[in-house]
Amino acid sequence: MPLGERSGDKSDSRYCGVETEFNDDVPRLLNFNLSGGFDFLVYPLMNPAYRPSLLKDHGGMSSALPFAGSDLVLSPSQWSGHVVGKISSWIDLDSEDEILRMDSEITLKQEISWASHLSLQACLLPFPRGTSCANYARCVNQILQGSSNMQLWLRVPLEKPDDDATDGKLGNSTERTDSWELWNCFRLLCEHHSQLSIALDVKSSLPSANSLGRWFGEPVRAAIIHTNAFLTNARGYPCLSKRHQKLMTALFNHSIQIVISGQLLHTLPSRSLEPAANHCDNHIDSTEKHPLRSYLDYVAYLYQRMDPLPEQERFEPLMDNLEAQTYETFEKDTMKYIQYQRAISKALVDRVPNENVETIMTVLMVVGAGRGPLVRASLQAAEETGRKLKIYAVEKNPNAVVTLHSLVKLEGWETLVTIVSSDMRCWDAPEKADILVSELLGSFGDNELSPECLDGAQRFLKEDGISIPSSYTSFIQPITASKLYNDVKSHRDLIHFETAYVVKLHSVARLAPTQPVFTFEHPNFSASKSNERYKKLVFHVPDDTGSAIVHGFAGYFDATLYKDVHLGIEPSTATPNMFAIFFPLRTPICVQPGSSLELHFWRCCGPTKVWYEWSVTSPITSPIHNSKGRSYWVGL
Amino acid sequence: MPLGERSGDKSDSRYCGVETEFNDDVPRLLNFNLSGGFDFLVYPLMNPAYRPSLLKDHGGMSSALPFAGSDLVLSPSQWSGHVVGKISSWIDLDSEDEILRMDSEITLKQEISWASHLSLQACLLPFPRGTSCANYARCVNQILQGSSNMQLWLRVPLEKPDDDATDGKLGNSTERTDSWELWNCFRLLCEHHSQLSIALDVKSSLPSANSLGRWFGEPVRAAIIHTNAFLTNARGYPCLSKRHQKLMTALFNHSIQIVISGQLLHTLPSRSLEPAANHCDNHIDSTEKHPLRSYLDYVAYLYQRMDPLPEQERFEPLMDNLEAQTYETFEKDTMKYIQYQRAISKALVDRVPNENVETIMTVLMVVGAGRGPLVRASLQAAEETGRKLKIYAVEKNPNAVVTLHSLVKLEGWETLVTIVSSDMRCWDAPEKADILVSELLGSFGDNELSPECLDGAQRFLKEDGISIPSSYTSFIQPITASKLYNDVKSHRDLIHFETAYVVKLHSVARLAPTQPVFTFEHPNFSASKSNERYKKLVFHVPDDTGSAIVHGFAGYFDATLYKDVHLGIEPSTATPNMFAIFFPLRTPICVQPGSSLELHFWRCCGPTKVWYEWSVTSPITSPIHNSKGRSYWVGL
Known part of the structure; x- marks a missing residue:
């Protein structure tokens, strides 16, 4: 039963699972937990006492494996819809003990093979027990190379295991480092395989906010909340700390499923500490309330009290080539034209003193008028400020010009607006403009040739004229x-690794504050100007983040339209939920705590095109991406 | 004029160049140096006083660039055959000074463009001046992406520049690190481009042997020997230290060209210190001896006194897929069969005491008899030891069986040798063998299915029988x-990065001593044997090597044929010049001084094939190579 009906939420985070122990009677176990309100089980596939090497020693024994009954005890849809297979937690494929290592490898392969036979959607893999995971990863990687679509969730503790000394299963290694490091090693060995993901183990103590934040860029599919993570409220019921609550909200927002694990630790009225998910064994009427129900109820409460999803968030994260989609999306942005109108109003007031409003006519050119939104904003600014305005609307796309003509006619702007169907680079303007208005900015500011276009257009701007944006x-x-x-x-090609993408940044971790890259100012009448740029940037990932992997760079822009009127998507100043641009790295780079990341960025101009190149030189050196604009460019 | 005629040497190292200063009269400069005994010039393409930004300041000046005359002053074959273009050494593309940076970028592009116009074979690029080289590398990388075939030699000092405080050109940076680091950064940014290579600057002081050794795995094309690297012998003539002499020999052996640079520093009889390569300016008869002639003569002397190249070295390094060539090469190896004969002799003597030589018949099976070399070795061993021998020669290749039959007939061995045209895995032997002889080893020992084949063949070996190899x-x-x-x-594909290659290791640097990987013993009658293997290896690169890049791993084997009789190619024990096996890394890994390299190696067996997987987990984690044998395997 879903946690609740949250308007707009179609993600998996509505479903809540429960981790159970091994049990011979799966149908009863499933029924008990489903009627207790859970949506799925995380269930051990094999008797934890099983060891292949022990079987061999008692040679004559049955060769049947200790699976929980046959596959027929549940229907195929029950298996695939309600069971996540839990791989034996004793396995240790990197043990120095060769018998244990071989037993582990055989068992892992048998269990995965059984899970595939059952068509389970996912299996939960135990966290590597030691400090090394190469053989474990090699074996899992072989499984991933197979044809199955099954997800493999590697169980990863949020906190370093040595902080959880009470948890026997986490082994005897005392020099364990950040669990992210071992996950990263595992994932790199498996080459970022898309079926390898994470189930986070959440216990009572949480790492720093920065350390937690890393995980939202990682492929986390589930979070296993232990009952010992819960506090007790005044009425004796389980609840979570503020930090845990905030984490839960973030998990829900990132489509991460919750799994409740552990024993009942909160003695509710007339109930004492007792076994939890396997409760059904104890001859108790299955209609009785599930022992973990109070935890589930609290999780459902957290889910239900979230705000409904904002309209923009109801779509899947969008990813497309830079050339497409941007324009359409930007035109829908009403906030943008309000800002333009404010900027134009201020410019009009600055150019025409109140005493001259009747005598001075301001000439304004909209370069790239498109379907007219800036023409409208300009006329509204003129009306708002009482200034007389003459508009040239220059547009090279003949289809947009058709729309523009009908708009002008419809609105009765014929005497105010002159439509110019021409490329601004060829147009021979009949007079010079006081104000030049354009909206040529891409998600990265200068990535849509705004510098080149405005350099070309400024020849019909008066010497003291104003460019909006400035x-x-x-x-x-x-x-x-x-x-x-x-x-x-x-x-699987180079081109896509050297292309920038306009994306909504949904499942990402921002590892350091943004830094400015390139700035362009307009008009720019200096003689030796060049629109080529080179910037070296050094980012410092905060110490308390721990290590993190950099898959690439998110790009934004901030534009000064006029004086204090800004427009942009830079996260520290902009309204959220806007598109950004993503520059990938061909090979992700791991950054250690306290170390810095050195990025080089170039804007290059050739006779027929403009492009970016980028590379990292610290902590390691990457190749130069997109040399000579071989993969990605904008044509002049 | 070549340094000398060394038998078998067809490499570029016969030719010696000279670095000159800028000079307006190129024809005379070239003539002077060629008649002085040099083969080519390393010559500045532009007047060192040229700066693009200065030209602009004096707007009205000629727009012609300060090139050395026109391209017509030399013939095309003179330009391409005798001139390496030297790029202006003042350029600094990573300067904080933007004017210098832009001047440098413009100059570099102009000079390279001029050099391409002249069809020069190579240009010499100055070493980066600061600690950063990203913009320099970006610019060079753009040039490399072009269509020219010109080699770009990056000048790299062997010793840290701060050890050469007298050399003004090497800039003001005091925190300069190992010059290899900057080269490595440059090369990584340019993605190991095959036209980017190295000209090593050799001066009076040399780094440690390990540090020098790194360079022989790098693409070094030239070594520039400065006159200040030379000592003075008793007669006043230049000579080199023992370490320098050893380096020169290694350079010659790796096909690296020598360039002599600097002023005459050795006052020979009736001559004082004077300008060197540009000597021709000083109104001196061009028939006079070249001022650097004594250095050239000494280099020629070092070249001529080298041993002639051994026969095997006269071929280019061979690289081919593992399946090919190995067999052919190994059969030519007469040393191998001498070892086999020694091993068989010892085994015969051990099995048959002297008193029983007349009564006991030893049964020997050659499994994989091929064209008969092991049959011959066995019969020679029998003759040498006086033991009676009955041979079964098992061979599955029917073509080889034809040859084998004619060999037996030719030699009159019909009564001694039974030829079995069969796969050893199917053959039903009429009796059991005392000795099983095979030569199934690949360059990596177990890579040609020797374990599987011998496991199959040992069923017709007596329980106390001997396997050679053991x-x-x-x-x-x-x-x-x-x-x-x-x-x-x-x-440009994954398959080749996950394949092992049989190669002659010519231009490589061995970064750490070899370590054993997998061992197989025969016969092996244990019940639970498996031929799967897993080994984790930790290599320590010596501290005094400095940083180095690991492109992959060289593999060898050592086999115990019988008791103390060994055969193999492991460098610490084997005769040199044998083939090895190369396991590449998809992304080369940089190892810092004193850090360790952690390698994992697996031998995996499936129902139809055997393969290796490998990965690195320290200093960084690589993907697992060749998962499930997807790229490279041997079929069962």
Whole structure:
């Protein structure tokens, strides 16, 4: 039964699972937990006492494996819809003990094979027991190379295991480092395989917010909340700390499923500590309330109290080539034209004193008028400020010009607006403009040839004329973005790794504050100007983040339309939920705590095109991406 | 004029160049140096006073660039055959000074463009001046992406520049690190481009032997020997230290060209210190001896006194898929059959005491008899020891069986040898053998299914019988091998990066001693044997090597034929010049001084094939190579 009906939420996070122990009677176990309100089980596939090497020693024994009954005890849809297979937690494929290592490898393969036979959607793999995971990863990687579509969830503790000394299963290694490191090693060995994901183990103590934040760029599919993570409220019921609550909300928002694990630790009225998910064994009427129900109820309460999803968030993260979609999306942005109108109003007031409003006519040119939104904003600014305005609307796309003509006619603007069907680079203007208005900015500011176009257009701007925008700056920051990276990688070619993408940044971790990259100012009458740029940036990932992987860089822009009127998507100043641009790295780079990331960014101009090149030189050196614009460019 | 005629040497190292200063009269400069005994000039393409930004300031000046005359002053074959273009050494593309940076970029592009126009074979690029080289590399990388075939030699000092405080050109940076680091950064940014290579600057002080050794795995094309590197002998003539002499020999052996640079520093009889290569300016008869002639003569002397090349070295390094060539090469190896004969002799003597030589008949089976070399070795061993021998020669290749029959007839061995035209896995032997002889070993020992074949054949070996070989071990070591890496990379696919190659290791740097990987012993009658193997190896690169790049791993084997009789190619025990096996890394890994390299190696067996997987987990984690044998395997 879903946690609740949250308007607009179609993600998996509505479903809540429960981790159970091994049990011979699966149908009864499933029934008990489903009627207790859970949607699925995380259930051990094999008797935990099983060891292949022990079987061999008692040579004559049955060769049947200790699976929980046959596959017929549940229907195929029950298996695949309600059971996540839990791989034996004793396995240790990197043990120094060769018998244990071989037993582990055989068992893992047998269990995965059985899970595939049952068509389970996912299996939960135990966290590596030691500090090494190469053989475990090699074996899992072989499984991933197979044809199955099954997801493999590697169980990863949020906190270093040595903080959980009470948890026997986590082994005897005392020198264990950040669990992210071992996950990263595992994932790199398996080459970011898209079927390898994470189930986070959440217990009572949480790492720093920065450390937690890393995981939202990683492929986390589930979070296993232990009953010992819960506090007790005044009425004796389980509840979570503020930090845990905030984490739960973030998990829900990132489509991560919750699994409740552990024993009942909160003695509710007339109930004492007792076994939890396997409760059905104890001859108790299955209509009785599930012992973990109070935890589930609390999780459902957290889910239900969330705000409904904002309209923009109801779509899947969008990813497309830079050339497409941008324009359409930007025109829908009403906030943008309000800002333009404010900027134009201020410019009109600055150019025409109140005493001259009747005598001075301001000439305004909209270069790239499109379907007219800036023409409308300009006329509204003129009306608002009482200034007389003459508009030239220059547009090279003949289809847009058709729309523009009908708009002018419809609105009765014929005397105010002159439509020019021409490329602004060829147009011979009959007079010079006081104000030049354009909206040529891409998600990265200068990536849609705004500098080149405005350089060309400024020849019909008066010497003291105003360009709106008057300047713009691109910003960039390193991010973890395993989903985006895997989407890029799935094309298996160089071109996609050297292309920038307009994306909504949904499942990403922002690893350091943004930094400015390139700034352009307009008009620019200096003689030796060049629109080529080179910037070296050094990012510092905060110490308390721990190590993190950089899949690429998120780019934004901030434009000064006029004086204090800004427009942009730079996260520290902009309204959220806007598109950004993503520059991938061909090979993701791991950044250690306290170390810095050195990024080089170039804007290059050739006779027929403009492009970016980028590379990292610290902590390791990447190749230069997109040399000579071989993969990605904008044509002049 | 070549340095000398060394038998078998067809490499470029016969030719010696000279670095000159800028000079307006190129024809005279060239003539002077060629008649002085040099083969080519390293010559500045532009007047060192030229700065693009200065030209602009004096707007009205000629727009012609300060090139050395026109391209017509030399013939095309003179330009391409005798001139290496020297790029202005003042350029600094990573300067904080933007004017200098832009001037440098413009100049570099102009000079390269001029050099391409002249069809020069190579240009010499100055070493980066600061600690950063990203913009320099970006610009060079753009040039490399062009269509020209010109080699770009990056000048790299052997010793850290701060050790050469007298050399003004090397800039003001005091925190300069190992020059290899900057080269490595440059090369990584340019993605190991095959036209980017190295000209090593050799001065008076040399780094440690390990540090020098790194360079022989790098693409070094030239070594520039400065006159200040020379000592003075008793007669006042220049000579080199023992370490320098050893280096020169190694350079010659790796086909690296020598360039002599600097002023005459050795005052020979009746001559004082004077300008060197540009000597021709000073109104001196061009028939006079070249001022650097004594250095050239000494270099020629070092070249001529080298041993002639051994026969095997006269071929280019061979690289081919593992399946091919190995067999042919191994059969030519007469040393191998001498060892086999020694081993068989010892085994015969051990099995048959002297008093029983007349009564006991030893049964010997050659499994995989091929064209008969092991049959011959066995019969010679029997003759040598006086033991009676009955041979079964089992061979599955019917073509080889034809040859075998005619050999037996030719030699009159009909009564001694029974030829069995069969796969040893199917053959039903009429009796059991005392000795099982095979030569199934590949360059990596177990890579040609020797374990599987001998496991199958041992069913017709007596319980106390002897297998020759009785055991074998594979060995491995990390190497720098930029040439091999570039050959693999040129295929632009995953398969070639996950394949092992049988190669002659010519241009490689061995970064750490070999370590044993897998060992197999025969016969092996244990019940639970498996031929799967897993080994984790940790290599320590010596501290005094400095940083180095690992392109992959060189593999070898050592086999115990019988008791103390060994056969193999492991470098610490074997005769040199044998083939090895190369396991590439998809992405080369940089190892810092004192850090360790952690390698995992698996031998995996499936129902129809055997393969290796490999990965690195420290200093960084690589993907697992060749998962499930997807790229490279041997079929059962």
